[in-house]
Amino acid sequence: MKKIYIGLLFGLMTLSSCNKYLDIKPKGFTIPENLNDYKLLLNDQGLISASPVYPNYLTDNLQSGDPQDVQSAASFDYYDYVKKQLYSLAHGAIFEDGQYDPYWETAYSHIFTYNVIINNVLVATDGSETEKKRVWAEAKIGRAFEYLSLVNIYAAHYNPANAAKDLGVPLVLKEDINQKYERVSVQAIYDLVLNDLNDALPHLSTAQSNKSQAVRSVGYSFLSRVYLYQGKFKEALENAKQALALNKNLINYNLYTNKDKTTFGRVCLKTDNSSQFPDARTNIESIWTRSGTSSLGSQNAEFYASKELIDTYAKDLPVGANDKRYELFFCRDQASFGPNLIKFPGRVLYAPYVDFSTGFNTPELFLIAAEAAARTGNTGEALEFLNTLRNSRIENNKALTAGDPKTALQLALDERRREMPFMASTRLIDLKRLVIADNYKKSIKHPLASKVFEMESTDLRMILPVPPKVLSLNPGIPQYER
Helix, strand or coil, rough: CCCCCCCCCCCEEEEEEEEEEEEEECCCCCCCCCCCHHHHHHHHHHHCCCCCCHHHHCCEEEEECCCCCCHHHHHHHHHHHHHHHHHHCCCCCCCCCCCCHHHHHHHHHHHHHHHHHHHHHHHCCCCCCCCCCHHHHHHHHHHHHHHHHHHHHHCCCCCCCCCCCEEEECCCCCCCCCCCEEEEEEEEHHHHHHHHHHHHHCCEEEECCCCCCCCHHHHHHHHHHHHHHHHHHHHHHHHHHHHHCCCCCCCHHHHEEECCCCCCEEEEEECCCCCCCCCCCCCCCECCCCCCCCCCHHHHCEECHHHHHHHHCCCCCCCCCEEEHHHEEEEEEEEEECCCEEEEEEEEEEEECCCCCCCHHHHHHHHHHHHHHHHHCCHHHHHHHHHHHHHHHHHCCCCCCCCCHHHHHHHHHHHHHHCCCCCCCHHHHHHHHHHHCCCCEEEEEECCCCEEEEEEECHHHHHHCCCCHHCCCCCCCCCCCC
C-alpha cells in the first residue's frame, strides 16, 4: 500500500534548496485507507481558517490611529510589524526575517491536505463511487479557493494581455514533499482554478450539511468571482444568477441595533439585545464559510475608516434614510466596549465584533450580478440587483435610478465598497482589477500624525512579496520588485 504522509498537524512549508522551496515536513502522519479518513481530513476545522485580513492595511478604506491613540488597539505604535510596513506603504519585505506569513504558509498547508484527498480518495478501499467523487470535488473547490487567494495577493492582477507572462505563484499538485516547484504564470493558476471548478461542479451535492461544505451553489458562486476577476462579465453574470437561484437569502439589517459596554454581541436584535448578529456559521447569507486565520485574522477596533470611505456611505443615500451597515458596524466619535467610554471626536472606528464569513456570501453575488449586468449594457437588471440588496441594508430606502450603463456601473462599484469594505482582501483586489478593467488609477493616502504616506494603485507595492523565510533559503525565486 502506498504510504501517504498527512496529518491534521503537519508542518508548515519551509525552504531547502534551489527551486525546492515549499517542502512540507509533516510532524504527525496517518495512512488514509477508508473514505471516512478522507472525510475527516476534509472536515478538519483548520481548513476553515483561510483568510488573513492584514492586506487591508494597503488599501484606501482605512487609516491608523495616532502613534499612541486613545483607542489603544488602533495605535500605530502598537501595530504588528507587517501592519506598520503595509500602512506606511514601505518598499520591499513586509515580514521580518524568519517571521511566519499566515497567508502564504496557511494556504500551502491547506493545499497539501487538499492534494492528498484529490490524488487518493478515488481509490479508497470502501464507499460508493458517488460519495468518493463528492469528497474529491469538495477538495478541488478548497484547493481552487487557496490558489485564487494566493494569485490575487502575491501576483499582478489577471490581464489577458500579460497573464501568460506575469509571475503567478508556485503550483503544487502532488503531496510528494521531495518534488521541485517553480513559480508559474498567472494564467497557469487561473487555468488550474477553472479546471478544478469545472471538474468539481457536477459532483457537488445540492444539500449542505453545514456552512463549510462546498455544494453546488458554492461552485457557481466561485465561478462568478473568477470570471469577474478575469473581466469576463457575461460569464460572471450567468454564474451569479445560477448561484442566486439556489440561495438568495439576505438579512434584514433594519432589525438590528447596537448595545454599549460589550464587544461580541455589540450588534444585536432590537427586540432582544441578548440575540446577537449571526456569525458565519449561522448567517443565512453565508454560502460557504471561511474565516480569518488565527494569526493576523482579526481587525475589530484596530483602525478608523478613511474619510473617503465615510463619504461613500452618504453617497446615493435617500433623504431621511440610514445605511445600517455604517450605523451598526462603525463607532462614530466614541465607543463603549467595557466600563469606560472612549472618545475620538471626528473619527469613525470600525468595530463590528461580528465573525463574518470570508468565503462566499449572497451579498457578493448581488454585487457581482449588478456590476456584470451594467458592464454588459443592462442598466435595468443591474439596478434590480442593487435595489434588492439595498432594501435589506438601508432604513427608509428608495430605489436607485440610472439612465445608462456607465452610471449603473458606478452605483454598483460604490455599493460594493460599502458592503464589503474590509472583507478578506476584497478591496485590495478591487483596486488592482479596476486598473485593468477601467484603467482606473487611484491615489492611496495614509495619514499618520504629520505625515502622509502615498502611492498609486498601479504601484508594485500592491503585490505582496514572497516571505523572507522563503527567499532566505532560495534567493533565486523570481520576485516582483516592490
